[in-house]
Amino acid sequence: MKKPELLAPAGNMEKLKMACIYGADAVFLAGKQFGLRAFSDNFTLVEMAEAVQFAHRMGKKVYVTVNMYPHNSDLIELPRYLRSIRNCGVDGVIVADPGVFRMVQDTIPDMPIHISTQANSTNWSSVRFWEDLGASRVVLARELSLREMTEIRRSCKAELEVFVHGAMCISYSGRCLLSNYLTQRDSNRGQCAQPCRWKYNLVEEKRPNEFFPIMEDDNGTYIFNSKDLCLFDRLPELIACGIDSFKIEGRMKSVHYVATVVNAYRRAIDAYFADPQGYQPKQEWLDELLKVSHRDYTEGFYEHKTTEEDQIYGTSSYQQTHDFVGLVKTATDADGYATVEQRNNMKVGETIEVFQPNNETFTQVLTTMFDENGEEIAVAPHPQQIVRIKFDRPVEPFAMIRRACKKK
Numbered sequence: 001m002k003k004p005e006l007l008a009p010a011g012n013m014e015k016l017k018m019a020c021i022y023g024a025d026a027v028f029l030a031g032k033q034f035g036l037r038a039f040s041d042n043f044t045l046v047e048m049a050e051a052v053q054f055a056h057r058m059g060k061k062v063y064v065t066v067n068m069y070p071h072n073s074d075l076i077e078l079p080r081y082l083r084s085i086r087n088c089g090v091d092g093v094i095v096a097d098p099g100v101f102r103m104v105q106d107t108i109p110d111m112p113i114h115i116s117t118q119a120n121s122t123n124w125s126s127v128r129f130w131e132d133l134g135a136s137r138v139v140l141a142r143e144l145s146l147r148e149m150t151e152i153r154r155s156c157k158a159e160l161e162v163f164v165h166g167a168m169c170i171s172y173s174g175r176c177l178l179s180n181y182l183t184q185r186d187s188n189r190g191q192c193a194q195p196c197r198w199k200y201n202l203v204e205e206k207r208p209n210e211f212f213p214i215m216e217d218d219n220g221t222y223i224f225n226s227k228d229l230c231l232f233d234r235l236p237e238l239i240a241c242g243i244d245s246f247k248i249e250g251r252m253k254s255v256h257y258v259a260t261v262v263n264a265y266r267r268a269i270d271a272y273f274a275d276p277q278g279y280q281p282k283q284e285w286l287d288e289l290l291k292v293s294h295r296d297y298t299e300g301f302y303e304h305k306t307t308e309e310d311q312i313y314g315t316s317s318y319q320q321t322h323d324f325v326g327l328v329k330t331a332t333d334a335d336g337y338a339t340v341e342q343r344n345n346m347k348v349g350e351t352i353e354v355f356q357p358n359n360e361t362f363t364q365v366l367t368t369m370f371d372e373n374g375e376e377i378a379v380a381p382h383p384q385q386i387v388r389i390k391f392d393r394p395v396e397p398f399a400m401i402r403r404a405c406k407k408k
């Protein structure tokens with residue numbers, strides 16, 4: 001049984017580092033050109049080279065998305081861009097468009113090519129098509145059941161990548177123009193405004209200012225609003241199926257989200273391979289997935305086609321049980337103090353939770369805090385202020401400090 005790769009989103013350098021440190025085997029990112037997610041920070045070529053060096057030092061891989069559907073004018077710069085990302089040392093490119101696929105093969109022929117989920121590969125014949133052309137990996141559409149994935153696995157040799165966690169489109173990925181029509185932001189260029197999550201009313205042509213509610217229940221109607229995908233409970237089945245890469249979605253999500261979700265999946269995959277027969281997912285790992293901002297979870301198409309149970313009709317808001325309040329910059333010294341960058345206001349006297357890449361999570365009361373000038377403070381007043389905090393146990397650099405959300 002082959003251990004699958006755990007693949008995480010890297011919307012910027014900090015997220016890339018956190019993904020690697022918290023347990024991803026590989027990350028995917030976009031350059032400033034030719035990738036989707038135009039509003040995540042994305043990487044310049046200099047940053048990309050630095051990112052690859054960082055990841056490779058940790059034994060991790062970096063894949064770059066080149067998965068937009070370019071128009072003729074976009075193609076002029078593409079060969080130069082492809083040579084540049086090859087020179088950065090990336091481990092593969094993710095493409096959707098057959099024209100881009102051909103240009104990658106012509107320009108940087110040794111580069112492994114992954115077929116993006118934007119290509120909507122939903123059957124073994126599609127996967128074989130790409131495999132015959134020389135693709136090394138195909139990212140399967142999210143709209144497949146385990147039975148279909150198993151059939152594809154048996155019929156094809158290419159590596160298969162499957163989304164295990166993250167947001168779902170209400171359409172096939174990339175086949176939606178809602179955002180283009182309603183906001184002029186092109187979802188196929190990474191600019192989706194997510195209008196599928198908006199609240200809709202009915203308007204009659206001759207009464208333009210009267211909004212007639214279309215009600216599923218008392219909360220209103222969010223007719224296109226999907227729950228988020230979570231296949232955490234299905235990891236053993238997906239491993240047995242022979243999936244090569246488990247993908248976490250969310251280049252726009254926070255560092256806290258990336259670290260937390262990656263780490264939960266890392267722990268589960270490692271525990272499974274340590275003892276496949278005795279494996280049981282721990283409640284504490286599942287609880288981790290509730291701490292970050294998310295919509296209700298669904299297993300999507302995993303067992304059967306989706307129903308109304310897989311959508312959220314009553315709200316478009318997110319939920320989470322914890323807030324991310326600080327990032328540890330240095331390990332604790334001999335007196336138990338560590339330097340922390342505040343990310344959300346911290347106060348002496350409140351209970352904090354320390355979440356670490358390698359060591360166990362623990363809670364404590366924040367008892368003592370100093371500012372940059374060595375003055376003892378009760379509250380850190382500035383965003384991203386650097387403070388010194390006394391910890392009850394040793395903490396590692398890149399540990400995260402959280403606080404339970406106040407109950408509403």
Ligand code: SF4
Binds near residue numbers: 170176192194196197
């Ligand atoms: S509007 Fe919703 S379904 Fe359409 S592309 Fe954007 S996220 Fe996906």
